[in-house]
Amino acid sequence: MKRIYFYLAAMLIACLSQNSYAQNLKVPSLSSEQTITQELGLGQITLTYSRPDVRGRKIFGAMEPYGTVWRTGANAATIIKFSDDVTIEGNKVPAGEYGLFSIPGKDEWTVILNKTAHQWGAYTYKQSEDLLRFKVKTVNHAEPTETMTIQFNNVDQTKCELEVKWENISFSFHISTEVDTKIMANIDEVMNHDKRPYFQAALYYYENDKDLKKALEWISTAEKMEPTSPFYKVWKARIQLKMGDKAGALATAQEGVKLAKAQKDDEYQRLNEAVVEQAK
Numbered sequence: 369m370k371r372i373y374f375y376l377a378a379m380l381i382a383c384l385s386q387n388s389y390a391q392n393l394k395v396p397s398l399s400s401e402q403t404i405t406q407e408l409g410l411g412q413i414t415l416t417y418s419r420p421d422v423r424g425r426k427i428f429g430a431m432e433p434y435g436t437v438w439r440t441g442a443n444a445a446t447i448i449k450f451s452d453d454v455t456i457e458g459n460k461v462p463a464g465e466y467g468l469f470s471i472p473g474k475d476e477w478t479v480i481l482n483k484t485a486h487q488w489g490a491y492t493y494k495q496s497e498d499l500l501r502f503k504v505k506t507v508n509h510a511e512p513t514e515t516m517t518i519q520f521n522n523v524d525q526t527k528c529e530l531e532v533k534w535e536n537i538s539f540s541f542h543i544s545t546e547v548d549t550k551i552m553a554n555i556d557e558v559m560n561h562d563k564r565p566y567f568q569a570a571l572y573y574y575e576n577d578k579d580l581k582k583a584l585e586w587i588s589t590a591e592k593m594e595p596t597s598p599f600y601k602v603w604k605a606r607i608q609l610k611m612g613d614k615a616g617a618l619a620t621a622q623e624g625v626k627l628a629k630a631q632k633d634d635e636y637q638r639l640n641e642a643v644v645e646q647a648k
Contacts, residue, residue, distance in 0.1 A: 399442035406520040408528060409545035411452035415468070415530075417441035419516045427535040428472045437480070437490045440470045440532065441516060445493075447485045454545045456481070457502045466499060470532070477504050477539055504539045512536050525575075548576065566590040571603065580611045598628035598636035605643040618647035 399418040406413045420442040425431050432438050440446040446468040454461050467482040469490060481500040482493065516534035523529075527544035555569050566586040573583035584607050591600040601624025608617035624640035627633075 397443075401443070402518075404519070406523065406528060408454070408523075408543065409452060409526050409547035410550060411450070411463075411545065413451075413454075413520070413528075413530075413543065414449040415446065415518060417446035417468075417516075417518055418443040420534075421515050422512065422535055428537060429474070432472055434472050434474060436471065437493050438470050438472060439489045440468050441518075443489070445469065445482075445485070445487050445489060446518070448481070449485075452545055452547075454543050456500065456543050457504075457541050459500050459502065461500060467493075469493060473506075475506060477506060478502070479504055479539075479541060502541070504541055506537045506539045509533075509536050509538060513538075552578075566593075567600070567603070570607065574603070574607050574610065580607060583607050584611065596627055596631075598624040598631065598633055598640055601627065602636060602639045602643060605640065605647070609643060609647055614647045617643060621647060 397418070399420040401416065401418050403414065403416040405415075418441045428434070447465060448468045449465040450461060450463050452463050454463075461481065465485040467480075467485045467487060469480040469482055471478040471480070479502055480498055483497045483499050484492075484494070487493065512535055513533045516532075518530065518532050521529045521531050521540065526547055527542065529540045529542055531538055531540040551572060555572065558565060559569060567590040570583040570586035570590065573579060573586070584604070587600065587604045587607055591597070591604055594600060601620050605617040605621035605624065608614075608620060621640045621643035625637055625644065628635075628637035628640055
C-alpha cells in the first residue's frame with residue numbers, strides 16, 4: 369500500500385512539474401498576430417488577426433475548402449472594430465466589434481460580419497449571428513503571397529478599401545463613413561466661440577467644395593493674425609484660384625514666395641511658387 373501511495377505521489381509531482389514547465393515555456397507562434405488601425409472620417413477601424421504562412425501547402429480549395437466558413441486568418445477569428453457607423457458595400461453597419469469570416473470560392477467569395485466577435489476559429493460560428501453577408505470577386509496573382517496579409521488601400525477622408533491577400537488570390541471591399549453633417553454642425557458651433565478655428569474651417573470648406581467666399585473670409589482672418597506667414601498665403605492663394613480669381617491668387621502667392629525666401633523656408637517657397645505657376 370505504501371508503494372502505491374508513493375507511486376501516486378510521484379506521478380502527481382511529475383504532472384505538476386510538467387504543467388509548471390509548460391506554463392513557463394514560450395515559443396514563437398506559427399501564425400503571428402497583427403493589429404492594424406486605420407483612421408476613417410472622425411473615427412477609426414481596428415482589425416486584429418493571426419497571419420498564417422503557405423509553407424508549401426495548397427491553401428484554397430484544399431486546406432481551406434471551397435464553400436466552408438473560414439475564420440479569415442488563423443487561431444482566433446479575425447476581429448474588426450468600427451468606432452463609428454460605416455457603410456460596407458452599400459450596407460449600413462453600426463459602430464461595434466464583429467467577427468470577420470469568409471467563405472472561399474473559385475472565383476467569388478462570401479464575406480461575413482458576425483455579431484460574435486470573440487470566438488476560436490469558426491468552430492462555434494453561427495449563421496444566425498450574422499449581421500451582414502455580401503459577395504466579392506477574387507483577383508488571381510502570378511506572384512504568391514507567403515504570409516497572409518490584410519491591409520487598407522485607397523484611403524481618403526471618408527472611404528477606404530480593405531484587402532485580403534494570401535497564396536495566389538486577393539479580394540477587397542469598400543468601407544465608407546458619413547461625417548459631413550457632423551463636421552458642418554461642429555463648425556457652426558465652434559465658430560460662435562471666442563477662439564475660432566478659422567484655418568481649419570476654411571480648409572474643410574476648400575477641400576469639400578463648400579462656400580468658398582466664406583472660406584476666403586476665414587483664411588483672410590487667419591492670415592491677419594500671422595501676416596508674415598507664407599503658410600497662410602499659399603492656402604489663401606489656393607482658395608482664390610479655386611474661386612477663379614487668378615489675379616488675386618497670383619498676388620497672394622507672390623507675396624508668399626517673398627516671405628518664404630526671407631525666412632529661408634524652402635518648402636513654402638516651393639508651394640507658393642507652384643500656385644504662382646498655376647495662376648499664370
